[in-house]
Amino acid sequence: MKNTKSIAVGAVMLCSVFTASVASAATTLESVKEKGHLQCGVTTGLPGFSQPDDKGNWTGIDVDTCRAVAAAVFGDPKAVQFTPLTAKERFTALQSGEIDMLSRNTTWTLTRDASLGLNFAGVNYYDGQGFLVKKDLGVDEASQLSGATICIQAGTTTELNLADYFRAKGMDFKPLVFDTSEQTVQGFASGRCDVLTSDRSQLAALRSKLAEPDSAKILPETISKEPLGPVVRQGDDQWFNIVKWVLSVQINAEELGVSSSNVDDMLKSDNPNIQRLLGTDGDMGAKLGLPDDFGYAIVKGVGNYGEMYNRNVGPDTPLGLDRGLNALWTEGGIMYAPPVR
Amino acid sequence: MKNQNIDSRPAGPKPWYDPQVRSIFFQIVAISLVFWAGWTLVDNTLSNMESRGISTGFGFLGESAGFGIIMHLIPFDATMSYGRTFFVGLLNTLLVSAMGIVTATIIGFVVGVARLSTNWLVAKLALTYIEVIRNIPLLLQIFFWYFAVLRNLPSPRQTMDVGDWLFLNNRGLYMPEPFAQDGFGLVYGALTVAIIGTVALRRWSRKRQLETGEIFPVFKVGVGLIVGLPVIAYFLAGQPLQWEIPELQGFNFGGGFVIIPELAALWVALSLYTASFIAEIVRSGILSVSKGQTEASKALGLPANLTLRLVVIPQAMRVIIPPLTSQYLNLVKNSSLATAIGYPDLVAVFMGTTLNQTGQAVEVVAITMAVYLTISLLISLFMNIYNRAVAIKER
């Protein structure tokens, strides 16, 4: 009895101390509007994707995806609060309703889509797993890595990809699993492992954290497909559509040449595609349960996909990543969004 | 009898003032509360899992794991099942706990005695050690041993070696591994005979001492038997052991027996941290034996070493054992911090990777907690029995 009694006592006590959000049967959109802000799950710190500065201001491409949704719902990209989550907690946090959407460089896989009660609303970054090695090992390609000790971060698809890759090649390896990316880098820097494996976007960032970044290099192989994107709960199609179309609007905006700097001029555009996108014509927003000018609010507040990319992970940032796969389909990449019509 | 008493009273107290009635009432309320709460909890969990489409059941234990583990005491590779990862993790937990308990006890006793040394420097050094180590969080100490010390070890290509059979680098400490050949069974047999012989010898000498007062050096003879017999058997059987010497193969050393740095760091940190508590326990245990006891035994003509062995230590142990056991318990629980530095213990492997890949948090956490519960209950049970046996009976 004491067990449950104290759980009850503890719960009641803490209920009063903290906001225990009891959502009614309302839709996610309604409960978000009622709260006045969007609750978005992000990483505890991953450069370029979601990283807090020492004042708790979050930046990154995943963070901007959250801000874009907030801009669409409230017209204010700042109406969002971030919940830092470890890899282990992320799905439970979404399932339990603690957060409204998860934007935490999460790989879209069949298992996650089907057996966790979640829906992936799209892809905001196409990534793949690669290897970072010390230059003085004299390794040029992944097939020379047989017998190597490899540092990995726990709680990701990386561990499985790695085992699959080595098994397929008939090589063996020693996996060293750390809890956070800081520890993984420390393990690699101290020479505990020969190789660090992670999504390629991260390898660049992690490499920049080394005392001598030039002493390590990224191998050319990409051993897996890692489409990263925002996730929502299953069973609320309206909210699923909103998140999906916020992302699509950003990609379409880039394709149509609409950016945060010219969006005000574009309001006068004669192009019907731009008119529908910015809400000067038609009732696209209303169909999603949003204001009609939600497209304008997104582009004005956060920018189009290209701006979001360049600001956080692009060539001029510390990560210095080329667009590659993430370029628009018209420019040799695979970023392609269904039309707003 | 009490019941009869109450019943026989013509105008007894109202039933709700009757302590027994009340007690039964409270207990019924308590039980029903527990059942209600338990049922609600289970019901909530089940309906939550169903509505969120989370799969349930223990079927996942048979599925193929698909990830590798750096250290396994039993054969393991990625094609084996999640159930197997559980045993790999459990054995790693038990290994580091056992190693930690042994070294923490030794260091703890040495420091505890040093704390009472007449040499001022030794006593103060022991005191400093205790006060520094036990007031710093264990997690921080593990990080220190792992990251600060690891940085200063050489890479496998610049490995330090001792006589070409012991190698130390930042991948671990490599030692030759013995492989038993045909005929090694003789050595095991000799060891068994020696142990049985020693036990018998001890019984016989006890009996003789009680009867005649003569003392037989059981300890020395016993050690001689246990070490000597197997050694003789080993040479008689023609040295049936083959040693596999580790050597550099590509990136790492291969072959031989290896202590990985994660294990070493965790082991050192757990031992030093727990030893600082054990030292204080030992000190207060020895101090708790009153001076009169020592004086009395001297007056009986017992020499100093016998005084210590027969008078001081047995009494000190009465004070030492209960808190010592709970320190062992803490050590086993603290070994779960392995997850922070990548040592593949039960929590890191099973509650970490396996939980992540399967998403079946409830089952995995329940199994993990049950394991720790079992270990602790076994230790607690032993402790309570011992406590009852040695406690001074109040009359």
Place this chain on the structure above:
Amino acid sequence: MTESEVQRPKKALAPVKWIRSNLFSSWYNTLLTVVIGYLVLTSIAPLMNWLFLEATFTGAEPSDCAGEGACWLFINQRLNFFIYGFYPDDLQWRVDAMFILLAVAFVPQFIEGFPARKWLGIFGLTGLPVIGFFMIPGGLFGLEPVESSKWGGLMLTLILAYIGIIASLPIGTLLALGRRSEMPVIRGLSVVFIEVWRAVPLITVLFMASVMLPLFLPEGMSFEKLARALIGITLWQSAYMAEVIRGGLQAIPRGQYEAASALGLGYWKKMGLVILPQALTMVIPGIVNTFISLFKDTTLVLIIGLFDILGTVQSTVTDPAWQNVAVEGYVFVAFCFWVFCFGISRYSQNLERKLDTGHKT
């Protein structure tokens, strides 16, 4: 030498005599002294150099850390983050106020004969949490709200340990009474609760709180992450607290129980007025000791992604702008914990000694 000859120069000789008897009393003591003394002396000099003499304390940017010694500039510049986490700058006075109140309530406990010491302590256990409840999260009385994901650093460490102790005191007391109850069902349930929680590592409890607790709650109800961690810590800690308090209950002579019953006091009056006041006073050192271990154990929350003081330091030591400040960071955290824990443990040892002498007479 006659006795008077020895007596006269006693002042001059005392240190020599002390050294002889405490350092060089026998050949192996001499050997020990020499070896240990040599080791200590040779390791102290480089340590001092690194810690102080060659260390950099002030400056403007990372490149100012050019010396051989420690780079304390790093700590100096990020101190605000290590203490307050992400708490907004202009609202940090609220946290400072709580720090001061905490000090006002508890520092006098170390000072013998401080006026109203007892009442300050009681305030610290009852009034202070209430004030903190309004001050730290804000949102009431015109205080700007600060969501709990912005709390961090030393402040979060203290909050976790402090609330953990305060909340586990009443639960622990009930459990201890339950374990000594004469009703078998209540006793059994208490024993099961206590033993189960004491048996599992805190890390599994925190995992359970952070990953599983949301599944236990009714649909749509959820707690913030910090609250979940606190629930886990409180349940875990109350089991330990129960054992400490049970120790106190057992130490009360049976006569006290019998006397209270003889006065016709009911169970709750007997416990509340006679037994518990004595038992709780007796176990204050034990409670302080569990506080110390809880304080150290709160570092584990970094494994579930909360930024306590170790978490904030860990997240900044890999900042590429600062090269190799990991050791400085860890030393800083170790020092913070050490100061707190050592100070408090000294207090509890003093108290123990005092209570001890009181009981032996």
